[in-house]
Amino acid sequence: MIHKPSRTSSRSCNKYTHLCALPYLLNESKIGRPLIAALMNYASAIAAGDCKSARKNEEYLFDVGWERLNVGHYSEVDEEWRKFYAIISLYKAYRIANYEQNLKEALSAADKGLLMGRSNKDIGLVEYADELAEAIRSTRTDSDRNAFKLDVICPTSAAPSTLSNCKPIRIGTVSDLEEQILTNAAVEEPIIVRDFLSQMHLLRRPWTFDYLIDVLRDRTVPLEIGSSYSDSDWTQLLQPCSVLFEEIKRTEVAISNQHEKEVENQKPYYLAQHRLLEQLPQLREDVSIPTLIAQDNPDQVDVNAWIGPRATVSPLHTDPRHNLFVQVIGSKFLRLISPHQTDHVYPIDGMLSNTSQVDVSQPDLHKYPLFASAVCWDGGVQSGDLIYIPKK
Numbered sequence: 001m002i003h004k005p006s007r008t009s010s011r012s013c014n015k016y017t018h019l020c021a022l023p024y025l026l027n028e029s030k031i032g033r034p035l036i037a038a039l040m041n042y043a044s045a046i047a048a049g050d051c052k053s054a055r056k057n058e059e060y061l062f063d064v065g066w067e068r069l070n071v072g073h074y075s076e077v078d079e080e081w082r083k084f085y086a087i088i089s090l091y092k093a094y095r096i097a098n099y100e101q102n103l104k105e106a107l108s109a110a111d112k113g114l115l116m117g118r119s120n121k122d123i124g125l126v127e128y129a130d131e132l133a134e135a136i137r138s139t140r141t142d143s144d145r146n147a148f149k150l151d152v153i154c155p156t157s158a159a160p161s162t163l164s165n166c167k168p169i170r171i172g173t174v175s176d177l178e179e180q181i182l183t184n185a186a187v188e189e190p191i192i193v194r195d196f197l198s199q200m201h202l203l204r205r206p207w208t209f210d211y212l213i214d215v216l217r218d219r220t221v222p223l224e225i226g227s228s229y230s231d232s233d234w235t236q237l238l239q240p241c242s243v244l245f246e247e248i249k250r251t252e253v254a255i256s257n258q259h260e261k262e263v264e265n266q267k268p269y270y271l272a273q274h275r276l277l278e279q280l281p282q283l284r285e286d287v288s289i290p291t292l293i294a295q296d297n298p299d300q301v302d303v304n305a306w307i308g309p310r311a312t313v314s315p316l317h318t319d320p321r322h323n324l325f326v327q328v329i330g331s332k333f334l335r336l337i338s339p340h341q342t343d344h345v346y347p348i349d350g351m352l353s354n355t356s357q358v359d360v361s362q363p364d365l366h367k368y369p370l371f372a373s374a375v376c377w378d379g380g381v382q383s384g385d386l387i388y389i390p391k392k
Helices: 014-025 033-048 051-069 079-100 103-116 125-137 142-146 177-187 196-200 209-216 241-256 260-264 281-286 369-373
Strands: 166-168 170-172 191-193 220-225 235-240 269-274 305-307 323-326 332-337 376-381 386-389
Touching: 014 033, 014 079, 033 051, 033 079, 051 079, 079 103, 079 125, 103 125, 103 220, 103 235, 125 281, 170 177, 177 191, 177 386, 209 241, 220 241, 235 241, 241 269, 332 386, 376 386
Parallel strands: 166 376, 170 191
Antiparallel strands: 191 386, 220 235, 220 269, 269 305, 323 386, 332 376
């Protein structure tokens, strides 16, 4: 709830019972009694309206949380520390919303907690972030909404030139989708199904750009900056999604005005492989999960989203899981290589060993001669299409 507690009742924690109870969700043997006590003091200071003490506790706890999240590889961080980070982010969001009356900054704090921490129903950070976002949306004026409208969507860009070792991706049908995908998975070949979204009725409401802008613009997300993550100048920042939509709008306007060089000279912004539906329940409620996926163990299924302007390129790479990719808006050209052709695509040494050195849109066959004999497939997906991509 977004409210400012009255001074007469602030000492009792009555309105902040949820906040005061959260430290008890943590494993004391992993977090330690001193930090649990500091969390309790933080919650009590917020409930009492003692902002000076709250900010002092906040600074200390975030320093500890950040250090714990960045010791070793992020995937190896103990879940207790992710929960710890989600809890202190919820406290910070409450404090900013209720005492500084700055809903956008509070939402940013909540989103950063969702991105770097691990919330659940007991913690309630997802729900509180959604409440903040709805409060912000309710204050928007018509002129404010119109300023973000994406009026220009340009025609699809031309696909790269066909290569002699490429063949078209097979087109399947919705009627026997599961059988086709299982068949193609067995032989490790891709398949495209046209108009999959509408035939399967998987979106309960249309995802237009105007709708996504309205829902996402104030949410903080991880944006990739650069044409390809394998480039030396590629980087990633946590930014409001409005930054991404401004970039998409700028790109579309420039191309519609035939200023392609302007686009080529700018680094594109891209939301890539992000669990957006976990962060935003509103979008999750829009989507029906296909039976083919729903019957699997949820822990073995990732639901990710990609949003970006034209000229965004994903270099040739492998993924450890089967991929059912659906194009919701716009179009995408894909050039895929057989999973058995690793030695033909010259993997990068080191941490990016799942990524090829070859620019498959314009391969340098003098530098990478084995690529000429690689087994390739070309295909394009439009709005509503699905493509199955085998794992490696």
